[in-house]
Amino acid sequence: MQKRRVIPGFSLSMGFTVTYLSLIILIPLAALFLKATRLGPSEWWEILTSPRLIAAAKLTFGASAAAAVVSTIFGLLVTWVLVRYRFPGRRLLDAMVDLPFALPTAVAGITLTAIYAPNGWVGQYLEVWGIQAAYNPLGVFIALTFIGFPFVVRTLQPVMEDFGVEYEEAAATLGAGRWIVFWRVIFPMFVPALITGFTLAFARAIGEYGSVIFISGNLPMQTEILPLLVVSKLEQFQYEAAAVIAAGMLMISFVLLFLINLLQRRLNWKNH
Amino acid sequence: MRHCSATSESAWVRRLLIGVAVTIISVFLLLPLAAVFAEAFRKGWEIFLASLHEEAALSAIKLTLIAAGISVPLNTLFGVSAAWLITKFRFRGRSLLLALIDLPFAVSPVIAGLVWVLLFGAKGWFGPWLELHDIRIIFALPGIVIATMFVTFPFVARELIPLMETQGSDQEEAAIILGARGWQVFLRVTLPNIKWGLLYGVLLCNARAMGEFGAVSVVSGHIRGETNTLPLHVEVLYNEYQFSAAFACATLLAFLALVTLGIKSAVEHLTGHQSSNHQ
Amino acid sequence: MSISIHSISKTFGAYTALDNVSLEVPNGSLTALLGPSGSGKTTLLRIVAGLDFPDPGPSSIAFHGDDVSEVSARKRGVGFVFQHYALFQHMSVAQNIAFGLRVLPSGQRPKKSEIRDRVLELLKLVRLEGLEGRRPHELSGGQRQRVALARALAIRPKVLLLDEPFGALDAQVRKDLRRWLRQFHDEIGLTTLFVTHDQEEALELSDQVVVMRNARIEQVGKPQSVYDQPRSPFVYEFLGNVNKLQEGKNVRYLRPHEIDVLFAAECDPATDVLARVYHLFSAGPIATLTVKLEDGQFLDVELSRKQLDELSLSVGDEVAVRLAGRTA
Numbered sequence: 001m002q003k004r005r006v007i008p009g010f011s012l013s014m015g016f017t018v019t020y021l022s023l024i025i026l027i028p029l030a031a032l033f034l035k036a037t038r039l040g041p042s043e044w045w046e047i048l049t050s051p052r053l054i055a056a057a058k059l060t061f062g063a064s065a066a067a068a069v070v071s072t073i074f075g076l077l078v079t080w081v082l083v084r085y086r087f088p089g090r091r092l093l094d095a096m097v098d099l100p101f102a103l104p105t106a107v108a109g110i111t112l113t114a115i116y117a118p119n120g121w122v123g124q125y126l127e128v129w130g131i132q133a134a135y136n137p138l139g140v141f142i143a144l145t146f147i148g149f150p151f152v153v154r155t156l157q158p159v160m161e162d163f164g165v166e167y168e169e170a171a172a173t174l175g176a177g178r179w180i181v182f183w184r185v186i187f188p189m190f191v192p193a194l195i196t197g198f199t200l201a202f203a204r205a206i207g208e209y210g211s212v213i214f215i216s217g218n219l220p221m222q223t224e225i226l227p228l229l230v231v232s233k234l235e236q237f238q239y240e241a242a243a244v245i246a247a248g249m250l251m252i253s254f255v256l257l258f259l260i261n262l263l264q265r266r267l268n269w270k271n272h
Numbered sequence: 273m274r275h276c277s278a279t280s281e282s283a284w285v286r287r288l289l290i291g292v293a294v295t296i297i298s299v300f301l302l303l304p305l306a307a308v309f310a311e312a313f314r315k316g317w318e319i320f321l322a323s324l325h326e327e328a329a330l331s332a333i334k335l336t337l338i339a340a341g342i343s344v345p346l347n348t349l350f351g352v353s354a355a356w357l358i359t360k361f362r363f364r365g366r367s368l369l370l371a372l373i374d375l376p377f378a379v380s381p382v383i384a385g386l387v388w389v390l391l392f393g394a395k396g397w398f399g400p401w402l403e404l405h406d407i408r409i410i411f412a413l414p415g416i417v418i419a420t421m422f423v424t425f426p427f428v429a430r431e432l433i434p435l436m437e438t439q440g441s442d443q444e445e446a447a448i449i450l451g452a453r454g455w456q457v458f459l460r461v462t463l464p465n466i467k468w469g470l471l472y473g474v475l476l477c478n479a480r481a482m483g484e485f486g487a488v489s490v491v492s493g494h495i496r497g498e499t500n501t502l503p504l505h506v507e508v509l510y511n512e513y514q515f516s517a518a519f520a521c522a523t524l525l526a527f528l529a530l531v532t533l534g535i536k537s538a539v540e541h542l543t544g545h546q547s548s549n550h551q
Numbered sequence: 552m553s554i555s556i557h558s559i560s561k562t563f564g565a566y567t568a569l570d571n572v573s574l575e576v577p578n579g580s581l582t583a584l585l586g587p588s589g590s591g592k593t594t595l596l597r598i599v600a601g602l603d604f605p606d607p608g609p610s611s612i613a614f615h616g617d618d619v620s621e622v623s624a625r626k627r628g629v630g631f632v633f634q635h636y637a638l639f640q641h642m643s644v645a646q647n648i649a650f651g652l653r654v655l656p657s658g659q660r661p662k663k664s665e666i667r668d669r670v671l672e673l674l675k676l677v678r679l680e681g682l683e684g685r686r687p688h689e690l691s692g693g694q695r696q697r698v699a700l701a702r703a704l705a706i707r708p709k710v711l712l713l714d715e716p717f718g719a720l721d722a723q724v725r726k727d728l729r730r731w732l733r734q735f736h737d738e739i740g741l742t743t744l745f746v747t748h749d750q751e752e753a754l755e756l757s758d759q760v761v762v763m764r765n766a767r768i769e770q771v772g773k774p775q776s777v778y779d780q781p782r783s784p785f786v787y788e789f790l791g792n793v794n795k796l797q798e799g800k801n802v803r804y805l806r807p808h809e810i811d812v813l814f815a816a817e818c819d820p821a822t823d824v825l826a827r828v829y830h831l832f833s834a835g836p837i838a839t840l841t842v843k844l845e846d847g848q849f850l851d852v853e854l855s856r857k858q859l860d861e862l863s864l865s866v867g868d869e870v871a872v873r874l875a876g877r878t879a
Binding site: 028114214230242258 | 280281282286289290292293294296297299300301302303304305307308311349350353354356357360361363369371372373374375376377378379380381382383386387388389390391393395396397418421422425441444445448453454457458476479482483484485486489490503504506507510515518519522525526528529532533534536537541
C-alpha cells in the first residue's frame with residue numbers, strides 16, 4: 001500500500017537512515033550478542049560469578065551509585081544558585097558546568113590523578129589526614145562524580161527556570177516559613193528531574209573508562225572497574241568472555257536507557 | 273540586594289549558597305582545568321612546544337583530525353536525514369527509531385570498540401575474509417574511524433530532532449504549495465531555520481570525536497606513530513612517566529573543549545538560540 | 552474557477568474526519584466552511600489544497616471541471632494561507648512574497664526585475680508598501696496575515712484557501728481585516744474558500760455558508776437563508792443566540808430578538824405569557840433582558856434601547872412576553 005505523502009523525501013531519508021543505523025549500530029551490537037551466545041549458560045554463569053567480575057561489578061556499580069548521589073546533591077545546589085541568584089561571574093560558571101561533558105575523558109583522567117595523587121594539588125592535603133584519594137575506590141568515586149555532575153545540572157535547569165514563582169508566593173501568603181516552602185513546595189517539583197538526572201549520571205558512570213583508569217590503579221579484585229575487565233579479557237584474546245561481560249553490561253544499559261526515556265517523557269509532559 | 277522578599281532567602285543564606293556553589297565548581301571543575309595547563313608548562317615553554325612537535329605527537333594529531341574529519345560529516349549527514357524522517361513524517365516504528373538513535377549514549381565506550389573487534393578483528397566475523405584480502409580495519413585507521421563514528425553517532429540528530437519538532441512542518445508545506453520541489457524546500461526553508469541547531473550538533477559531535485578515548489583505545493592497538501590518536505598518545509606518554517609531555521598534548525585537547533564551549537556560549541548569547549538538550 | 556468536491560471521506564485511524572462530503576463552490580464566490588472544532592472543515596480545506604489525501608474511493612476534486620485529485624500540491628496552483636501564516640522566518644517580507652516565483656523552473660521563472668515589480672505590486676494590493684525589508688517577527692499579526700496573503704497570490708493561483716484567517720488576531724484587528732477581506736475579494740474576484748468557527752464572521756463575509764458538523768455538511772446556502780431557514784437545531788443554535796423553551800413534550804426555539812416584551816397589563820393570554828425581569832444589561836447598543844417565566848424557565852430577550860426606555864423596566868418588574876419562534 002503506497003501511502004501518498006505531501007512532504008518529500010520519505011523514501012530517501014528512510015533508506016539512508018535505516019541503512020546507516022543498521023551498519024553502524026545494529027549489526028555490530030547483534031554481532032556482540034551472537035558472540036556471547038557461543039558460550040553456553042553454564043559458562044555464562046562461570047564468567048559472571050567469577051570473583052574478579054564480582055569485585056569489579058561491586059566497585060563499578062557502587063562507586064557509580066554513590067557518585068550519582070553526590071552529583072545530584074551538588075547539582076541541585078549549583079543549579080539553584082545559577083538559576084535563582086545573580087552575581088558576578090554567573091555566566092562563566094554556567095558555561096563551566098559543561099566542562100566535564102566537553103573535556104576528553106583521558107584528559108580528565110590524568111588531571112584528576114595529578115590533583116588527587118598523594119603528592120598532588122589536593123592529594124597532599126588529604127594525605128595529611130590519612131586519606132588516600134588516588135589508586136583506590138575513593139579515586140574512582142571522585143572521577144565518576146566529576147563526569148556525572150553536568151547531567152544533573154542540565155536536566156534540572158530547565159525545570160527550575162520554568163518553575164512558576166506563584167507556588168512559592170501562595171505558600172508564603174499561607175504563612176509558611178522559607179525552609180518549609182522549600183521542602184514542601186519547591187523541592188517536590190524537582191524530584192522527577194532529579195531522578196532523571198541521577199539516572200543519567202549513573203548510566204554514564206557505569207560505562208566510564210578514560211576518566212577512571214588513571215586514577216583507579218586498576219588492581220584486579222581491588223580497583224578494577226568493569227569496562228577495564230572487558231578490555232583485559234580482550235587483550236588476552238578471550239573474545240567470548242569479553243562478549244559475555246559486555247552483553248551483561250549492555251542489558252543493564254538498555255534497561256537504564258529505557259528508564260531514562262520514560263522519565264524524560266514524563267518530565268516533558270509535566271513541564272510543557 | 274538587602275531586601276527580603278516573600279520568595280527569597282535571607283541575604284546570608286544566599287551568600288552562603290553562592291559561596292558553596294562557587295567552591296564546588298572551582299574545586300571540582302576549574303581546578304582540573306587549571307591543573308592541565310599548569311602541569312603542561314611545569315618544565316617550561318620550550319619543553320611544551322617540543323612535546324607537541326615530536327613526531328609521534330604530530331602523527332597523533334593528524335590521525336585525530338582525520339578521524340574527526342570523516343566521522344563528523346558522515347554523522348551530520350545521518351543526523352539531518354534522521355531528523356527529517358522523524359519530524360516530518362509519522363510511521364510505524366518511529367518511536368523505536370528514536371530510541372535506537374540514543375543507543376550509543378547508553379553504551380560504554382569500551383563496548384563501542386569491542387563490537388568492532390568482534391566484527392573485524394582476527395577472530396571476528398569478517399576476520400578471515402579481511403585477512404585474505406589483506407585489509408586491516410582493527411589496529412588501523414578504518415577501525416578508529418568506525419569506532420569514532422559509533423560513539424558520536426547521535427549528537428547531530430539529538431540536537432536537530434527537538435528543534436525541528438518544535439518548528440513543525442507548516443513552513444515546508446507552505447513552500448510546497450508555492451511550487452517548491454523537495455530539495456528547494458530543504459535548502460531554502462528548512463536549512464536556514466535549523467542552522468544554529470546544526471552548528472551546536474556539529475560542535476559537540478566534533479568535540480567528542482576528537483576527544484574519544486575508550487572506544488578508540490580498544491580498536492587501535494596503540495601502535496606508536498601509526499594508530500594513536502591524540503587522547504591515546506596522552507595515555508602512552510603518561511604510562512611512560514613523561515608527565516609534562518602528556519599534559520602538553522592534553523592541553524591541546526583541553527583547549528579544544530574550551531573553544532567548543534566558548535563558541536556555543538557566544539552563539540547562545542548573541543542569538544538567544546539555546547541548545548536543544550545536554551546529553 | 553469553481554471547485555467541485557465529490558464524495559470525500561477521510562479517517563485517521565478510528566477517527567472519522569470527513570464522511571462522504573460533497574460540495575460545489577461557485578466561480579468567484581467567497582465561501583465559508585463554518586463549524587465547531589472537530590467538524591472536519593480544516594481537513595477538507597487541506598484536502599482541496601492537496602496537503603492531505605482522501606481515503607481511497609470514488610472521490611474527486613475538480614477545479615473548473617479539471618480533475619486535480621491526482622495532481623500534487625506543488626502543481627495544483629492553489630493559494631493557501633495557514634492559520635499561523637507559516638511565513639519563512641529567516642526571509643524578508645519581499646523574499647517571502649517572491650518565493651513562489653523564484654522556485655519556478657528556469658524556463659518559467661520571470662526575470663529578477665519582473666519578480667521585483669510583482670512583489671511591489673502585491674505589497675501595494677495588501678497595503679503594506681514600504682515593509683518589504685522587514686522580517687516576519689518584526690510585524691504585527693495583521694501585517695503577517697497580509698504578507699501571507701500576498702505570498703499566496705504571487706503565483707496567480709486558481710483558487711484561494713484560508714485556514715481560520717482571523718483566528719490569531721485581536722478583536723479590533725479582526726473586525727478591520729474582515730472588512731478589508733471582503734473589499735479585497737470584490738476587487739480581485741478569485742474563488743475563495745475559508746475556514747472559520749466564528750459564525751458572525753461567516754455570515755458577515757461570505758456569499759455562501761457551508762455549515763459542518765461531525766464530518767458532515769449540515770447545510771449550504773446564502774448567509775440569509777441559512778440563518779432564517781435553518782434545517783436543523785444544530786444549525787439554528789450554531790448561527791446565533793438561542794432560547795430553548797420547553798412546552799410539554801416539544802422544545803421551542805426562539806431567537807432573543809424574536810421575542811417581544813410588553814406591559815403586563817397588555818398581556819393577551821392567547822399569545823403571551825407573564826414573566827418577571829430577572830436581569831438587565833443595557834450598557835451597549837442593544838439591551839439584553841433575562842426574564843423568568845412562571846414555570847421557572849428563563850428566556851433571553853434582545854431589545855433596542857428605545858424599546859427599553861419606553862418600557863422603563865427594572866429588575867423584578869412583571870411583564871408580558873410575546874413569543875414568535877418555531878417548534879422543533
